Amino acid sequence: MKKISKICCIGAGYVGGPTMSVIANQCPHIQVTVVDINEARIAQWNTEDLNQLPIYEPGLKEIIAESRGKNLFFSTEVDQAIAEAQMIFISVNTPTKTYGKGKGQAADLKFVELCARNIAKVAKEDKIVVEKSTLPVRTAEAIKNILDNTGNGVRFEILSNPEFLAEGTAIEDLLHADRVLIGGDDTPTGKAAKNALSEVYENWLPKERILQTNVWSSELSKLVANAFLAQRVSSINSISALCEKTDANIAEISRAIGFDSRIGPKFLNASVGFGGSCFQKDILNLVYIARSFGLPEVADYWEQVILMNDYQKRRFADLMIQTLYNTVSGKKIVLYGWAFKKDTNDTRESAAIYIADALMDEQAQLVVYDPKVPKERIYADLDYLGTRDPQKNRDLLTVATDPLEATRDAHAVAVVTEWDEFKGYDWKKIYEHMLKPAFVFDGRRLLDTHTMRDIGFNYYKIGEA
Numbered sequence: 001m002k003k004i005s006k007i008c009c010i011g012a013g014y015v016g017g018p019t020m021s022v023i024a025n026q027c028p029h030i031q032v033t034v035v036d037i038n039e040a041r042i043a044q045w046n047t048e049d050l051n052q053l054p055i056y057e058p059g060l061k062e063i064i065a066e067s068r069g070k071n072l073f074f075s076t077e078v079d080q081a082i083a084e085a086q087m088i089f090i091s092v093n094t095p096t097k098t099y100g101k102g103k104g105q106a107a108d109l110k111f112v113e114l115c116a117r118n119i120a121k122v123a124k125e126d127k128i129v130v131e132k133s134t135l136p137v138r139t140a141e142a143i144k145n146i147l148d149n150t151g152n153g154v155r156f157e158i159l160s161n162p163e164f165l166a167e168g169t170a171i172e173d174l175l176h177a178d179r180v181l182i183g184g185d186d187t188p189t190g191k192a193a194k195n196a197l198s199e200v201y202e203n204w205l206p207k208e209r210i211l212q213t214n215v216w217s218s219e220l221s222k223l224v225a226n227a228f229l230a231q232r233v234s235s236i237n238s239i240s241a242l243c244e245k246t247d248a249n250i251a252e253i254s255r256a257i258g259f260d261s262r263i264g265p266k267f268l269n270a271s272v273g274f275g276g277s278c279f280q281k282d283i284l285n286l287v288y289i290a291r292s293f294g295l296p297e298v299a300d301y302w303e304q305v306i307l308m309n310d311y312q313k314r315r316f317a318d319l320m321i322q323t324l325y326n327t328v329s330g331k332k333i334v335l336y337g338w339a340f341k342k343d344t345n346d347t348r349e350s351a352a353i354y355i356a357d358a359l360m361d362e363q364a365q366l367v368v369y370d371p372k373v374p375k376e377r378i379y380a381d382l383d384y385l386g387t388r389d390p391q392k393n394r395d396l397l398t399v400a401t402d403p404l405e406a407t408r409d410a411h412a413v414a415v416v417t418e419w420d421e422f423k424g425y426d427w428k429k430i431y432e433h434m435l436k437p438a439f440v441f442d443g444r445r446l447l448d449t450h451t452m453r454d455i456g457f458n459y460y461k462i463g464e465a
């Protein structure tokens with residue numbers, strides 16, 4: 001196998017954008033072109049003002065500043081980039097299906113299939129195709145089927161190289177990955193392809209951390225890793241409900257169990273519920289796969305992780321309503337945060353959306369402030385739910401740019417994303433602005449209980465009585 005000198009990535013999103021930026025930055029000898037059919041998105045990746053990049057990730061703009069225009073390019077010329085590259089990453093979105101068979105659970109592969117067909121149409125010489133999106137097991141096989149039947153004599157090797165980066169720490173995670181997983185056939189050409197991709201990563205990662213497996217193991221590992229992580233969050237959230245009824249404290253429990261090296265301290269923060277593009281989607285996928293292989297017990301086991309997460313989101317909204325004397329109708333309530341976690345502008349499956357929706361059902365007047373999420377995104381998320389007409393969403397919810405001003409005459413503030421800046425706010429000032437009694441509902445356990453109560457707030461924190 002020739003050394004890789006040209007890489008193309010189809011899909012300039014949360015996965016493709018940061019991943020390719022890091023590859024280009026760490027491999028100056030490789031030309032990396034990221035393509036997307038969305039012209040506006042590519043224009044944003046090419047913007048002069050690096051604060052206008054389509055994705056907010058700490059450390060990303062520095063890397064783009066270094067590599068863009070040298071060996072990193074963003075373009076809408078999909079066909080040309082495919083034709084020139086020896087290795088093509090497919091990094092397009094694979095949302096949960098919203099129609100037909102598997103609706104609400106299976107992954108929608110239409111974007112992936114379109115990519116495969118596009119590659120089949122354009123390729124004139126042998127290529128390595130790498131699936132980078134989260135895909136259900138056996139997708140590589142489907143891609144291979146499409147590519148092998150093009151009839152133009154081109155040979156394709158299909159690899160699965162799942163992404164384990166977490167948003168908000170994407171650049172760190174890519175630069176210091178715990179492991180890189182490369183799945184492919186165990187044939188001589190399959191092994192050569194795996195080695196070719198391994199060599200790309202070896203430019204900055206130790207070889208021992210690059211694991212080669214068969215395609216199935218690689219595809220399924222991604223779903224399983226996310227299912228295990230989400231399970232930890234749902235497990236600790238289930239215990240947070242118990243703590244709120246007793247004198248046990250969730251922080252003390254997390255600490256106590258986390259000290260057990262078999263359990264470990266990470267992913268034990270109780271919260272309003274997990275969000276993001278991966279956890280729910282991947283578990284639903286696992287559930288769908290288990291069911292379709294006739295394993296209902298396995299499906300039910302994993303589905304419970306999702307059900308617990310739905311319960312946690314609902315529970316938080318219910319607690320707010322109950323505490324505010326069982327009515328929030330017409331009451332001004334401020335939500336701090338909309339992103340699914342801090343340090344990202346991604347809002348997919350964010351708990352905030354569901355909490356806002358539940359409060360709006362009770363006719364609350366919401367004001368949202370998030371440091372990185374634009375107004376249009378917030379309305380788009382609510383409109384997408386389809387609970388009420390778009391005008392009603394705009395009547396019931398406004399978006400603030402000044403977080404302190406937003407609290408004037410509010411009945412309550414709810415912290416739903418753990419942005420660091422919320423900790424540094426002048427909470428005394430906020431208290432003065434608000435109607436009394438002033439309520440704070442801390443869905444991220446971000447603030448100090450004593451300080452908040454000393455100021456005078458009626459302060460509620462997930463996992464504490």
Ligand code: UDX
Pocket residue numbers: none
């Ligand atoms: C457990 C706890 O580990 C210990 O901290 C607590 O004080 C008492 O309960 P024990 O029941 O002795 O200890 O054994 P443990 O090693 O935890 O194993 C429990 C069961 O799980 C065994 O049947 C073991 O075979 C099984 N197991 C354990 C697995 O099947 N797979 C594993 O990876 C680990």
Ligand code: UDX
Pocket residue numbers: 163164165166167168226229233266267268269270271272273274275276277278279340341342
């Ligand atoms: C996840 C996986 O971590 C990553 O490996 C995979 O590639 C993609 O999916 P991401 O969705 O970016 O990454 O975020 P992650 O940090 O895993 O958090 C997911 C959700 O769980 C967030 O809403 C977060 O706030 C929540 N969470 C996480 C908790 O509520 N408590 C925790 O202790 C940890």
Ligand code: ADP
Pocket residue numbers: 010011012013014015016035036037038041078091092093094111112114115133277
């Ligand atoms: P992810 O989190 O998986 O990266 P995103 O939605 O952020 O998901 O990004 C996926 C990108 O893939 C989008 O910008 C979308 O326009 C792009 N895309 C989808 N289908 C195609 C296609 N057939 N050709 C090129 N780009 C595509």
